[in-house]
Amino acid sequence: MAVRLGIMGGTFDPIHNVHLLKASEAAYRLGLDEVLFVPAGRPWQKDLLRVSGAEERYVMTRLAVAADPRFSVSRMEVDRAGPTYAVDTLRELRRLHGPCVQLFFIAGADVLASIATWREARSLGELAHFVFCSRPGYELGGSSLLGRERVTLLHVPVWEISSTVIRQRVSRVQSIRYLVPDPVVDYITERGLYRE
Numbered sequence: 001m002a003v004r005l006g007i008m009g010g011t012f013d014p015i016h017n018v019h020l021l022k023a024s025e026a027a028y029r030l031g032l033d034e035v036l037f038v039p040a041g042r043p044w045q046k047d048l049l050r051v052s053g054a055e056e057r058y059v060m061t062r063l064a065v066a067a068d069p070r071f072s073v074s075r076m077e078v079d080r081a082g083p084t085y086a087v088d089t090l091r092e093l094r095r096l097h098g099p100c101v102q103l104f105f106i107a108g109a110d111v112l113a114s115i116a117t118w119r120e121a122r123s124l125g126e127l128a129h130f131v132f133c134s135r136p137g138y139e140l141g142g143s144s145l146l147g148r149e150r151v152t153l154l155h156v157p158v159w160e161i162s163s164t165v166i167r168q169r170v171s172r173v174q175s176i177r178y179l180v181p182d183p184v185v186d187y188i189t190e191r192g193l194y195r196e
């Protein structure tokens with residue numbers, strides 16, 4: 001039987017508990033065998049001068065998923081030169097795993113509105129099935145670009161957490177405990193990240 005592989009892409013600056021909740025819900029609801037977290041190396045649609053180093057974001061992602069045997073982390077986008085495009089990642093995963101794997105790209109509802117701006121957007125639906133999760137402030141609707149049969153809409157218990165909120169809380173010396181996994185809290189504290 002084909003392996004069902006979830007791909008959880010993100011800048012993860014830092015990774016937070018909603019990222020983990022979404023991956024877990026998608027794994028449960030779609031019967032995924034594994035979810036691969038893929039920290040973006042150079043997320044070209046974000047202000048790169050304000051994004052933490054890829055290596056730090058990769059380490060935080062490793063720390064966050066370590067306790068869950070369904071989750072793993074890929075360095076593929078961190079190690080790839082140039083701007084990070086999902087289309088390259090999906091093609092590389094297809095090449096690595098061959099035709100016996102089914103790919104499921106997991107994203108938040110905000111991505112529905114912006115996916116048309118992604119590199120080679122029209123090819124994405126041919127490379128993976130897309131799973132969009134509810135997110136406060138964003139409509140969870142269909143995608144004319146990807147096509148109905150290539151998309152699953154997933155209602156997850158929503159939280160108004162974002163990496164932006166986490167960074168702001170750290171800079172204001174507010175607690176982030178229970179918003180991000182404990183080992184990530186400790187790493188942020190030890191490295192003095194987001195203090196400004």
Ligand SMILES: Nc1ncnc2c1ncn2[C@@H]1O[C@H](COP(=O)(O)OP(=O)(O)OP(=O)(O)O)[C@@H](O)[C@H]1O
Binds near residue numbers: 012019108109163
């Ligand atoms: N609260 C949330 N609910 C649902 N999806 C979310 C939520 N936060 C992030 N995501 C999704 O997780 C994926 C990775 O997002 P990202 O790493 O940019 O986190 P973020 O919290 O959106 O970051 P930032 O606040 O820095 O923009 C994206 O698909 C995004 O839509």
Ligand SMILES: O=C(O)c1ccc[n+]([C@@H]2O[C@H](COP(=O)([O-])O)[C@@H](O)[C@H]2O)c1
Binds near residue numbers: 009010012040045
């Ligand atoms: O392929 C693209 O052009 C593209 C443009 C913007 C975002 N993405 C991917 O979307 C995922 C979430 O991105 P972000 O910027 O919300 O952290 C992550 O895997 C990014 O690499 C991909």
